[in-house]
Amino acid sequence: MPRQRIRTTTRGTTDMEVYRKAAEEHAKDGTKIRSLAKKYNVCHVTLYRYIKKIKAGNTSAIVGYRCVNRVFNIDEEKCLQDYLIECSGVYFGLSPPEVRKLAYELAIKNGKSFPEKWHDTQMAGKEWLAGFLKRHPSLSLRCPQATSLSRASSFNEHNVSKFYDNLANVMDRYKFEPNDIWNMDETGVTTVQKPSKIVAQKGVKQVGAVTSAERGRLVTVAVAINAQGGHIPPFFVFPLKRYQDHMIREGPVGCAGAGNASGWMQEAEFLLFLEHFKKQVKPTVDQKCLLLLDNHASHISIQALDFCKKNGIVLLSFPPHCTHKLQPLDRAIFGPFKKMINTATDNWMRNHPGQTMTIHYIPGIVNEAFPLSVTDRNAIAGFACTGISPFNRNVFTAVDYAPSSVTDRPLQVNNEIPPNDQLTNFDAISSIQVDPDTLVDNIPPSSDRTVQRTISDDISQRSNSPVPGPSGLQQANSSQPFDFTPKDLRPLPQAGPRTTTNKGRKKRKTAILTDTPEKNAIEEEYQQRNKAKKMVLQPHTGNGKRKMTSTKGKGKGKKTKNEAKDKENKSDDEDCFCLVCLETFSNSKRNEQWIQCTQCKMWSHVECVNDDANYVCHNCESD
Template identity: 45%
Template sequence: MPFSFKKKNKRREIPKDIILRALEEVSKGAKIKSTANKYDIPRSNLQRYIKQGGVVKDNSCKFISSQIFTKDEEEKISEYLVTSFKLNHGLSKLKTRELVYEYATAIKKKIPDNWTEKKLASKDWIRGFFKRQPQLSIRTPEATSLSRATSFNKTNVGNFFENLKTVYERHRFGPESIYNIDETGLSTVQRTQKVIALRGTKQVGQVTSAERGTLVTVCCGINALGNSIPPFFIFPRVNFKTYMLNDAPVGSDGAAHPSGWMTSPNFLKYIHHFAKHAKPTPSSPVLLLLDNHESHISVPVLDFCKQSGIVLMTFPPHCSHKLQPLDLTVYGPLKTYYNTAVTDWMVSNPAKTVTIYEIPKLAAKAIPLAFKLQNIQSGFEKSGIWPLNSNIFSDEDFACSFITDRCLSEEGNVPSEQSISDQPVTEQPSTGENQSLEDRTSSNVEVIGPSQLESPSTSQISGTVNVTPDVVRPYPKAGPRKLQGMKRKKGKTRILTDTPEKRLIEMEEEERQRKNKIKELNKNRKCFKNTGQKKIPKLADEFTSKLEKNRKISSDDEIENVSVSDETVVESEDFDEDDVIVLDRNFQINNFVLVKFDTKKTVYHYVGIIEDVNQTMATVKFMRVSKLRNTFIFPDIEDVASVLLEDIKTKLPTPTTWMKRGSLKYKFDKPLWIIPNIR
């Protein structure tokens, strides 16, 4: 039997009031035929109503008697489902049927036998329920991590807007000086789109470049006025080459890392790129909003921003999906336009695959379409950053954090012990019909809904108990977080360039360097023979003592620049004492240097000559190892790259040169072959 019966004849339904008027005229002596013609009623129908004694049944309420729940009870079920959806704990159709059965049992409704056998409501009931509640529908939810769901709360967002107000009042920033930067990934494999195909086909295919793509990180920046910074690409390669940016957007720059992800050295390069286009100065600073990723927070970056007039401020952890303009209105269209560009490229280049070197060219087509003035300004407005609106988020926006109700305490950045419920309350098990209503309502279950939907779960109305679905199955609730054993500090929104925050970061970096240096020195001690064993402990003691002295001075608020000695030794497994290379870090143009490159498996060293140098970076022209020992030559194709000064291990002595077979060769007096993995 079909669920919804459809009439197959053309018999029309006659309104009840018309039939009653016709019956009234017939009762006063009017003829049946003339009355039927007057009111356009079939004569046989009118005669049937007369035989029934003038009784007309109301067909509008034909199926009301078969409903299990009243209209108010179904409204309560609907309200429970909507609240669960706002808490990011929406119920599936099967879970909803289980809830309905438990609710019907709790309020002692007469239910069909198949409900009792399967202990859940029938499919027919849920189908009819959706027709009676048109505001509900089945949707595919977007995966939202528990961190995102619970971290976006009033406390975290309130602290962010407090810091934002402080920065605005201090510097009087306008929309042209408020920037937001973030990274996203562009893959060589596009997300397929819907295509026209034959109806009824089981499988529809679409050509992609590969099964799993290679990711290139793109860092973009925008400001509240609607302008954007040219993109910065990070390629999954060891060395960056300029040809990687062929056909990229005008003004683009790039770097390389084996993983293709953003790292602290590459972020420092991006900050230089950002300052080149944003043009901040100490007298005219800019505000830069970014997330709390560890690559964004390093001492060299903070030093450069402090000198250049860039005020760094971070978002609360796991809140960028609501507060970051790029995530709100820009990166979504960017991925859509980029996927379209990749699909068009695949159609125009059959039998070819997309490589990482095509990504800048394809991004050049998508970026102008996504980075429109309206999109950028809408992102800053929706997040409440500009124009400043700290009340832009309503209580419903914070409903998802009701599960834990945890916030950041002002002292020590530790989650608060206070929670709405002292004990964790999970979903209650299904209740059978053997359990009485009094037992369920008298159980020690504290049911509290979100603040915007507060209503008593049980109330005494005319001497009876009004049971709601949240009594049968309370909303999920977590207890207080256990603070014991927590080693990692919870993040928070910070103004990184403020002196207190900057000094804390510097002290943490010094501590990490101290531990890593001592670990490295202890490891390298095993590589020395007896002639060199005495140098490493002496150096480790000197390094530790200087850091202790620096930490003691900073604790007395007398900060001095105490650094490790610039002279140490390059170790090796087998060398004479005369072969020790003294490290010299006083770099100048035309100095020969030894540059370190880290990979996933090992560390390589390259020899090159400095062509340009500043406070944090240097431009180096690299050489290649010749067949002769300790001899190097410049390759036919120039290999020039920008490297950080911290990656330059030492300045090398000036080599001797001679011409052989048309190429200039360079030989060093010190035996560089003792350095492992030199190229």
């Protein structure tokens, strides 16, 4: 079993440039080798062998120790290192067993000599992987953060450029100062915390910590910060229909609240938040402020846009699925805030043993965690790292856009636009007016080669770390050291063509929501939604119609003709279920009414949701 040898001398580690200078001096002046060895502090025997090779005509001679039992040479390991870094950069990184399997396949394809044990397991040994990681300190085992495919594909150069174009437009138009640029978003605070790490006995298989319940209830907390480091008191949304002001008496000073059946931010609650925001920030038509937010359905209501237009609040939305990179709250505030919430909840459980935490204690928990996490330093850092303030549209490099290269697809544009093969550069594509109903979340194909080359260059610059060991072993970099490269064996994944469909909710994009053209388009969409009448789902009949009457419960053990027909047609008619209580439609009570979501067309009991003609289910709300 190979071990890591610890060196006891520095022999064989001298730079080859020293030997070259000594050899040139010996050839020019005829200086003795021992004198040159003392002058340059090298071994005289090694210098003699090097000069002998030079005299024999070997101009590329090297001296020093050689790793005779290494499977791959330095250039090949460097190529493998770059490939692993590129895979992790596109969010398709390889696990240790996959790296070992790849090394085994590379050794087989390139005719390398390796231990016979590799054949038994069909992968490289653990010792090889440990030595490979030690020779390349730029690599390490990391725990990846789960990132949805929508976020990976939507955060690309095209979408981000559109956002910075809109941001530059409003900043040039209104001359906003850092204290006028705000960002708001919601986060959930639950009564069941994630316990912090504790000190326990080593070797114990299971260590527990007390939580309030198996599944808790969630309270929405809306937070707003500005680019100068300021913030306003939070806004709470409780999962209660009957909200009372005394519920937030233990919350931060100046906080406000509201309530609804779901506990999530909806149009009415967002309007209340805007009133709370206006009360704290005090914008006017003459002294406007900029509010950055996401494209949640509750933020895009005609009442909210009218309120912002009237009170001098300019709304700018982020591109869809890009807030994890572009939103200051996500980058610098919510992480420390959730950590402080868990710590405060742990302290509450420790101070109240045997008690169950309810949502009424959450304002007090937030009051303890809010000043420790929502600080001036964190807020300023959040706006700086996103390039919003100070304005820097080049804050993201090609490596940041690398995950979207896996799902690069052609742009979906209007019919009057020429096809992509007629477009010669990215500037032509940038000037195209994209259909507002289409979510543009991919880099145009004409710029793919440029972006991919930039990604490779950035990865090479980041991974050019010195390789430990004798410098005499370092050879000139080769463009393709392998006969079969890692990409030949495991090509980077590439998504297929995008499927087009008119179903689902309307795709949003980054826009200045309070501008008149955008506001008029949203108002027209809002009016069309209001024209749609509430659809009520009733039990099936054989002819496909839905009736109000049902004969359930009229007799014991006897089935009417309608029920018999329903049972016969059950295989033909697809059974649905309530999105809230998960009860199937076939088990509906007598005369029970159902309502359909206006976006995903799924169904719920009228009793389980608010009786609203524009019902949107919690799944669509959360998206």
